[in-house]
Amino acid sequence: MKSTIKDVARMANVSISTVSRVLNNPDIVAKDKRDNILDAIKQLNYTPNALARGLIHKRTQTLGVLIPDISNLFYAELIKGMEDAAHQSGNNLIICNTDNNQDRKNSSFKVLSEKQIDGIVLTSEPVYPDSYEMFKQLGVPIVLAATHSLEYEIPSVKVNDELAAFDAAEYLIRRGHRQIGMISGSMLDPISGLPRIQGFLRALRAHGIDLDPEKCIEHGNYHFNDGYEAMKRLHKKFPGMTAVFATSDERAIGCISYLHENKIKVPDDISVIGFDNTRIAGMSFPKLTAVAQPLHEMGQFVIRKLDRLINGESLEELRTYMAHWIVERETVCDLKK
Amino acid sequence: MKSTIKDVARMANVSISTVSRVLNNPDIVAKDKRDNILDAIKQLNYTPNALARGLIHKRTQTLGVLIPDISNLFYAELIKGMEDAAHQSGNNLIICNTDNNQDRKNSSFKVLSEKQIDGIVLTSEPVYPDSYEMFKQLGVPIVLAATHSLEYEIPSVKVNDELAAFDAAEYLIRRGHRQIGMISGSMLDPISGLPRIQGFLRALRAHGIDLDPEKCIEHGNYHFNDGYEAMKRLHKKFPGMTAVFATSDERAIGCISYLHENKIKVPDDISVIGFDNTRIAGMSFPKLTAVAQPLHEMGQFVIRKLDRLINGESLEELRTYMAHWIVERETVCDLKK
DNA sequence: CTGAAAGCGCTTACAG
């Protein structure tokens, strides 16, 4: 059985108040008693019960994290950053995989609320009015990771997706490409779908490239296969293409796989640029050039922001947009005339 | 502010005992009161405080998981399985990233103990005598994932590494290869190092292949770069090699990367087989043939086993060895004479 | 400097 503060008090011949004091404010108790108590603690292998403490302090040092899919490298790297920062600030993370399933999301919210977590981080999803209601009822600080809300005043940390896409497209253009395709998420996705498409199209316009969005953009999900299939469709409808911007690393690698299979050389025939720069970007063949998001840092920043909120400190900024950059590897080359 | 059982009792004009009853044993309270209480609960958006409950029941429905590196796909997929099973059994997971750092491991143990988790899962590491002492002091059930202990009676779930390596090697041999190299972890790693080497060598012996371990085995860490570097060394010291067994997918892909760079064709010049069959195996070029571990199922099984232990149920078996298999893709071919 | 008491939000015998 786990020993309690009573056991320690008994062994050290003091009241539990005194034991509690050496735990929380040691200097205030007489040295001899303190030493006895410390001794008893050691002997009994006593460790304070965080439930009892939490009940009193209304603080559990536990944070909830809602994630669509932990087995996705993007989230795995993000979580790693969160874990590191949480550990530094003495917090633990309860990670709830939601599988993008509303029921599971609701039940996670409920349990996290019951467990009296001090704060919560939501990833990727847009904030709809009804989720906003849930947040308010939770009654704890919340911060958004890899998403944001323009309608509500919710702290967030992400990259500027429109700009990142703009930069990716412009990078290709600077390398001489004009017939540029895009493999993107859904237009209906207001976070990482539409903004990236807008950034892409803005870059084309800025450089006087007149391409029909219907022709140069294909949509698909985030995974390898989605990239593969999207590239198949794109290649059919846009044969003149010399470069393609795929808005996730996996998609980009799926797209390269299609090109390999069809004996189309990367980057000689078609250049490819990805998005995220997760670890797999460095493992593909050829190695993927990609727009990088600082995933680990984003994760850390999110937790620091949340911690500040929990401690009642103010935020320097509500919505943080972290810098992205381009990691040049081997899948983009200058367009040969 | 969050409402408590008192608020509900006040609003419904009953004692808190009665409120507690409708929460835990609704049939026992009179219908009219019950309805009133249910109403009050809804209106106040009341949700019971799990800390208070945990204090009484000595059960938190929270499990601790110690993981060396969540950003590693192997663990990410394993955790996904754990999360799914935990959700099914009404548990939450507190995941502690240990970075293979002893201090961080110790502090995680301490916090998990304070938070009164109901059970804990340890991944990958061998169980040393002093860690065993820590386990006992924790006083909660523990199960090992992707590792096991032959010295101690600790439940575990993993694959049979020796046999899996044997099968991998034999698979290559059946395809006509005899000059087979291995890229392995350390001999000093009793879990996924030595046993795999033993399995590999046993297969060679079984088929009358006489190869000097010093010559055909190279060691390195788990990552892409380690695989790359190990392959460089291996290729130098074992030029006749026609196939190589790399004991992680990342290593295998790093090794393929080295071969690409040196214009050595995979699989025509050298066949490669990996280990784990994480999602990246299907994304490499060529697609990686690999020994598969049922990571998701392992994760689920670990949690189910832990849950059973927590509920005082008995286990059918202490050490579970799950079946592995080989996923044939594109990196192994028959040896041409 | 230290102890007794109240209280955090619940559950569960014990009476009635």
Next chain:
DNA sequence: CTGAAAGCGCTTACAG
């Protein structure tokens, strides 16, 4: 069927 009381393991004024 229901309420008052004790108790889970702590912390924190309040006295002394």
